[in-house]
Amino acid sequence: MSTVAQKQGFLAVLWDYLTTVDHKKIAILYLISGGFFFLVGGIEAMIIRIQLAVPDNNFVSAGLYNEILTMHGTTMIFLAAMPLLFAFMNAVVPLQIGARDVAFPFLNSLGFWLFFFGGIFLNLSWFLGGAPDAGWTSYASLSITSEGHGIDFYVLGLQISGAGTLIAGINFLVTIINMRAPGMTYMRMPLFTWSTFVASALILFAFPPLTVGLFLMLFDRMFGANFFDVSMGGNTIIWEHLFWIFGHPEVYILILPAFGIFSEIFATFSRKRLFGYAAMVFATVLIGFLGFMVWAHHMFTVGLGPTANAIFAVATMAIAVPTGVKIFNWMLTMWGGSIVFTTPMLYAVAFIPSFTAGGVTGVMLASAAADYQYHDTYFVVAHFHYVIVGGVVLGLLAGTHFYWPKMFGTMLNEFLGKITFWLFLIGFHATFFVQHFLGLMGMPRRIWKFLDGQGLNLFNLISTIGAVFMAVAVLVLVYNIIITQIKNVRVGNDPWGDGRTLEWAIASPPPFYNFKQLPLVRGLDPYWIEKMEGNTKMTPAEPVGDIHMPNNSFIPFVMSLGLFIAAFGAMYQVDWRASDGESFVWAIPVLIIGLLITLGSMAVRSLKDDHGYHIHKEDLLKDDEGGRE
Amino acid sequence: MATQQSTSANPKVNYEYRRKKAAEEMRKHVTSFALMIFVTLIAFIMVLAGFDKTFVYPVLLALAALQVVLQLYYFMHMSHKGHGAAALFLYSGALVAFITILTFLTIVWW
Amino acid sequence: MKEGFNEAMKKGLKKWRLLPMIAALAFILSGCGEPFLSALQPAGEVAQRQYNLMVLSAVVMVVVIIVVSIVYSIAITKFRRSKVGEDVIPKQVEGSHTLEILWTVIPIILVLVLAVPTVAVTFALADTAEMEEVDEEGNRTALVIDVRANLYWWEFNYPDQGIVTAQDLVVPTDQNVYFNVIASDVKHSFWIPAVGGKIDTNVDNMNTFYLNFDSESAEEVDNLFYGKCAELCGPSHALMDFKVQTLSSEDFDEWVAAMQEAGEEESEPENETIARGEEVFGNDGQACISCHAVSPTERAGNSPGPNLATFGERSYVAGILDNRDPEESREENIKNWIRNADKLKPGNTMGAYNEDDLSDEDLDALTEYLMSLKVYTE
Amino acid sequence: MDAEQKFTSRTWPESPEKTTLEGKNKFLGFWLFLGGETVLFASLFATYLALKDKVPSDDHALAIDMFELPLVFIMTMLLLTSSLTSVYAMYHMKNYNFQKMKTWLIITVGLGLAFLGFEIYEFNHYVHEYHHTFTSSAFGSSFYTLVGFHGAHVVVGLGWFLLLLIRNTNRGLNLYNAPKFFLASLYWHFIDVVWVFIFTVVYLMGMVG
Numbered sequence A: 001m002s003t004v005a006q007k008q009g010f011l012a013v014l015w016d017y018l019t020t021v022d023h024k025k026i027a028i029l030y031l032i033s034g035g036f037f038f039l040v041g042g043i044e045a046m047i048i049r050i051q052l053a054v055p056d057n058n059f060v061s062a063g064l065y066n067e068i069l070t071m072h073g074t075t076m077i078f079l080a081a082m083p084l085l086f087a088f089m090n091a092v093v094p095l096q097i098g099a100r101d102v103a104f105p106f107l108n109s110l111g112f113w114l115f116f117f118g119g120i121f122l123n124l125s126w127f128l129g130g131a132p133d134a135g136w137t138s139y140a141s142l143s144i145t146s147e148g149h150g151i152d153f154y155v156l157g158l159q160i161s162g163a164g165t166l167i168a169g170i171n172f173l174v175t176i177i178n179m180r181a182p183g184m185t186y187m188r189m190p191l192f193t194w195s196t197f198v199a200s201a202l203i204l205f206a207f208p209p210l211t212v213g214l215f216l217m218l219f220d221r222m223f224g225a226n227f228f229d230v231s232m233g234g235n236t237i238i239w240e241h242l243f244w245i246f247g248h249p250e251v252y253i254l255i256l257p258a259f260g261i262f263s264e265i266f267a268t269f270s271r272k273r274l275f276g277y278a279a280m281v282f283a284t285v286l287i288g289f290l291g292f293m294v295w296a297h298h299m300f301t302v303g304l305g306p307t308a309n310a311i312f313a314v315a316t317m318a319i320a321v322p323t324g325v326k327i328f329n330w331m332l333t334m335w336g337g338s339i340v341f342t343t344p345m346l347y348a349v350a351f352i353p354s355f356t357a358g359g360v361t362g363v364m365l366a367s368a369a370a371d372y373q374y375h376d377t378y379f380v381v382a383h384f385h386y387v388i389v390g391g392v393v394l395g396l397l398a399g400t401h402f403y404w405p406k407m408f409g410t411m412l413n414e415f416l417g418k419i420t421f422w423l424f425l426i427g428f429h430a431t432f433f434v435q436h437f438l439g440l441m442g443m444p445r446r447i448w449k450f451l452d453g454q455g456l457n458l459f460n461l462i463s464t465i466g467a468v469f470m471a472v473a474v475l476v477l478v479y480n481i482i483i484t485q486i487k488n489v490r491v492g493n494d495p496w497g498d499g500r501t502l503e504w505a506i507a508s509p510p511p512f513y514n515f516k517q518l519p520l521v522r523g524l525d526p527y528w529i530e531k532m533e534g535n536t537k538m539t540p541a542e543p544v545g546d547i548h549m550p551n552n553s554f555i556p557f558v559m560s561l562g563l564f565i566a567a568f569g570a571m572y573q574v575d576w577r578a579s580d581g582e583s584f585v586w587a588i589p590v591l592i593i594g595l596l597i598t599l600g601s602m603a604v605r606s607l608k609d610d611h612g613y614h615i616h617k618e619d620l621l622k623d624d625e626g627g628r629e
Numbered sequence B: 001m002a003t004q005q006s007t008s009a010n011p012k013v014n015y016e017y018r019r020k021k022a023a024e025e026m027r028k029h030v031t032s033f034a035l036m037i038f039v040t041l042i043a044f045i046m047v048l049a050g051f052d053k054t055f056v057y058p059v060l061l062a063l064a065a066l067q068v069v070l071q072l073y074y075f076m077h078m079s080h081k082g083h084g085a086a087a088l089f090l091y092s093g094a095l096v097a098f099i100t101i102l103t104f105l106t107i108v109w110w
Numbered sequence C: 001m002k003e004g005f006n007e008a009m010k011k012g013l014k015k016w017r018l019l020p021m022i023a024a025l026a027f028i029l030s031g032c033g034e035p036f037l038s039a040l041q042p043a044g045e046v047a048q049r050q051y052n053l054m055v056l057s058a059v060v061m062v063v064v065i066i067v068v069s070i071v072y073s074i075a076i077t078k079f080r081r082s083k084v085g086e087d088v089i090p091k092q093v094e095g096s097h098t099l100e101i102l103w104t105v106i107p108i109i110l111v112l113v114l115a116v117p118t119v120a121v122t123f124a125l126a127d128t129a130e131m132e133e134v135d136e137e138g139n140r141t142a143l144v145i146d147v148r149a150n151l152y153w154w155e156f157n158y159p160d161q162g163i164v165t166a167q168d169l170v171v172p173t174d175q176n177v178y179f180n181v182i183a184s185d186v187k188h189s190f191w192i193p194a195v196g197g198k199i200d201t202n203v204d205n206m207n208t209f210y211l212n213f214d215s216e217s218a219e220e221v222d223n224l225f226y227g228k229c230a231e232l233c234g235p236s237h238a239l240m241d242f243k244v245q246t247l248s249s250e251d252f253d254e255w256v257a258a259m260q261e262a263g264e265e266e267s268e269p270e271n272e273t274i275a276r277g278e279e280v281f282g283n284d285g286q287a288c289i290s291c292h293a294v295s296p297t298e299r300a301g302n303s304p305g306p307n308l309a310t311f312g313e314r315s316y317v318a319g320i321l322d323n324r325d326p327e328e329s330r331e332e333n334i335k336n337w338i339r340n341a342d343k344l345k346p347g348n349t350m351g352a353y354n355e356d357d358l359s360d361e362d363l364d365a366l367t368e369y370l371m372s373l374k375v376y377t378e
Numbered sequence D: 001m002d003a004e005q006k007f008t009s010r011t012w013p014e015s016p017e018k019t020t021l022e023g024k025n026k027f028l029g030f031w032l033f034l035g036g037e038t039v040l041f042a043s044l045f046a047t048y049l050a051l052k053d054k055v056p057s058d059d060h061a062l063a064i065d066m067f068e069l070p071l072v073f074i075m076t077m078l079l080l081t082s083s084l085t086s087v088y089a090m091y092h093m094k095n096y097n098f099q100k101m102k103t104w105l106i107i108t109v110g111l112g113l114a115f116l117g118f119e120i121y122e123f124n125h126y127v128h129e130y131h132h133t134f135t136s137s138a139f140g141s142s143f144y145t146l147v148g149f150h151g152a153h154v155v156v157g158l159g160w161f162l163l164l165l166i167r168n169t170n171r172g173l174n175l176y177n178a179p180k181f182f183l184a185s186l187y188w189h190f191i192d193v194v195w196v197f198i199f200t201v202v203y204l205m206g207m208v209g
Ligand code: HEA
Pocket: A137, A251, A252, A254, A255, A297, A298, A316, A317, A319, A320, A321, A323, A324, A325, A327, A355, A356, A357, A358, A359, A360, A361, A362, A363, A364, A365, A366, A367, A371, A374, A375, A376, A380, A383, A384, A387, A388, A391, A392, C061, C064, C068, C106, C107, C108, C110, C111
């Protein structure tokens, strides 16, 4: 069979994407759906800001506000930020370590579809009687009493997409441990790979507590258990602990890959190897490790007592040290370099002060006794948007511009890119800087409206105006993406000219089998090494030979669909029982059918051998002559 | 695609040797199984005997830990080579597990 | 505002040698917000200590930001490609041990500078031993208030005094006041920003802490601080405000006496409207009484609605409708509340009474009656 | 090299589960998964310990009232033994003796089923004798969730063994299915490890008080 891409009809392309197990296509799936959810979460943010633009506003009602607020946080964290990071991990990490694909291509696809159906399920709540309304943290006493199915959507949706995330995490870990090209030792791995590795390890250990927490909540709400019902001996603090044992590592799951992206960008556009590489690696691991020791800093006001508060306060502050090491290493990477301000570099450069500001307010929050004042105020909102928007989102925007050519073979317009950048940066600081003061001036978070005469009007208005800037910036980006794809100007393997790592040694976009011959890695920044020696290509580590490829499969889609269907059954059997079997008689059957679909497709998968196929040497050689497209 | 692990140059010697080694290992497994049963018996007898709990609790936990070590190192071959990453992650998991349980025993009051 | 600053200097800042920067920062911060609400204008010992910690940490953070900004600005101006030349390949430096040690050790020191006072203050603020102290007769010496948070309203029970109020917390100034806090339905959080940090009112257990209300600061705000619920608790979480009335120790004792007295004796209605209002309120009317007690000694801890014994003296209706300016607004507010409680505070359990439930005349009488519910003032 | 390649006991590699790259990946991935499972069970144990004996009123049975040593002892012996039998199965797998491997796996499955039978009896007993149910108290919820999660793992483990046995009865061992058998047996050991903690922490310590 020939490997030359052919023009395909829309349905064929669709089918290809529904069944693909290719990490590069899965990356695109993650990018599109993560991007979509980012717009959804962004629209929710805009509604929040409009409601809070002026005192005593009635743009949305109280109940609706809580739903929007909850969905904004949940969507942004679980359905936008993480999947977008997964998009870049999928697109880049296998190339960076010179692998054929990820370790488990089938599971990679399964992970994506689980996330996707979980996200869709969660968002269907808008149309099926109301979204969750207890905050993204869904604290037990409120979420247990919350009426309707909102919280059920939260629990089931996150359970499904969380399973996908866990699978993705294990997949990256095994890929990075087992699939590195010859010569790619651990201490030669690019930092983005390293941060993916650590973030995946965090996923592996942080998601099980969330899974358990969600199960307990699910059992309480849907099957009559009493974990959180105080009158039956339950305890709501259990939820808070389980949530934050997950929740704190989660924020590092978000930021570490963003750190990784920035590390690549700093080195590339300073034309300099990353300063203090070993220290950077060590700091990444240390942040990951400490990330598990600090979760109770979200619970200082719960009443855990001064001993626990003091211990967790000091442990939290300790994280400032490895993070500081990273900040300084980035700056020293630029120092003595040759900096060129491309769009990705602009984001990277803006990231340093923005994130530092967010990080240091984090350390202020860690001061337990002072946190009694900050907690649950806009000061906290300001802190986490500074680290998340000023860190993760800037990282995602930078990554989008940086890796776009590698993923799509086209280059986003630099001029428009810079417009997006400036609008977004200005808007971001305008929105969130004043929120620090709002919090200190006595404005709690998660409030539907604030009243006149409390001195909160001006800053809230400024904050809203800032958000409008961000919205315009995002629209410009969307426009940029559209015209870039319409113009479709193709670029070569190293469009930025200063690529250092393996992914820039391969065509943009890479052929579906990645490297024809696994490259030989001779040091850190292998492509740079080759370029410095005057080579245009990597030295191969093996002769051209047959390449083994996995088959496409529709099973991951069906498996996830089964859980999606089952979730409706699980949810509506509550009404079925409440009505004494009068209505919703379909609920239990739907639950069973959904589970059967999932189990059945699992059985098919394990009973039917799938050995993949081989691309033959001759076809590979032919590819060279024919060229692509 | 996969490369086969190189076996020894002389397949015959290698074969006999491997057989013997495997059988030996199997005997060790049986021994460790006996040990596990023994440890379990002690644990149950201690509870049956009704000692004070300040004494029983730590001993019970120590015995459980011993059993787990036996399972991991004999039955699950954790000591064999090629288990480095597996061990690292299992122990990291165990550490997180330990901290979780510790907090639930101390700062989740009712 | 000036006072807030002076206050800060007087109390806490002396301890760590007035760095000019601390002063400047404290000054800028104290310019923010309204004194009855802002954590930046501390009005009591607890808030002050927390404020000092905030200023200290803010200073450390500003130092960090300045250092970062300097290195950063030099790096991005000096090493632009347009300056160093298009084809230059910079030296590929691996790193520097000296520098790395430097930027590991200095942050550790900075963190320690913050960690030590943090731990100290954390333990100090958790010290409620004084709650247990008793005098010769075995009476508790400190004032203890049981706070119970309910869906969108607050109950303040004074167990040692045997009295109860709602929505308006009344406290003496310049002494430690101890609080036991708990929630009836879902979790809330008890917060008086100007006077000190918050503590969660859990459903599971009782939390304990103390606050201290400074008389000078209290004067500045006409003896009225704002309190807030700081934990998402449902649609009207935003509106779960309460107010804090501060009294001098002597006035407070008088207030307690008046409350206790009012709890003992039945007061006669002053006029017929009020009498009618009482009827409407009572069992043969709208049965408001089934949810609202009107005696300051009744139903602490298990009331479905706020105790209205001091309602005629409250500064706000339901914590959100301001009665003070002008005084006539009180009547409007009450009527508005009874007619529109469901819209004013979405999700609250009282619900609204329309004309069918309650005629306009009855409402007038009821309002008159509610306004007459006073204990301490005339 | 083909994954379905036929072997003899002499050409059969020393670690068949890790000989192919797929096998190596599965092997590592599964261990990582077990690392995650450790945290999952830890969360369940922690929840159980926090809610142990938390009941709404005095007339609810507590751990000390319900648990009985003999039953737990039998269950423990069954599961421990099944761990050994699955080791025997792997021993024969490494020796390329498919028939014996099958036999030992079937014995393992039998022991697992017996364990499950006792567990079902046990739950039933608590429900009927003590009115200790999933919904009767927080204690009940956490007990059945912890022990039930373990039970569910047993069910999955048994299903896995059975599926593999059925699927491969007539094909013998190869490098494609050897890793699968190996992982299933790892899983089974892990289930045993969890049970060690359950019988220690839930039952034995529960009976001490
Ligand atoms: C990407 C996400 C992200 C990141 C990276 C961080 C990073 C940090 N966070 Fe943040 N945080 C959140 C997301 C994040 N956080 C979210 C979402 C919440 C709210 C959740 C909710 O309630 O909904 C939250 C809430 C939160 C709280 C709870 C507040 C409360 O609710 O009362 C605390 C308290 O300690 C805290 C602390 C910290 C600290 C110390 C860091 C540190 O890692 C920061 C370290 C970085 C630096 C310090 C800057 C660089 C360092 C130097 C230049 C060296 C020198 C510095 C010093 C010596 C100080 N965070």
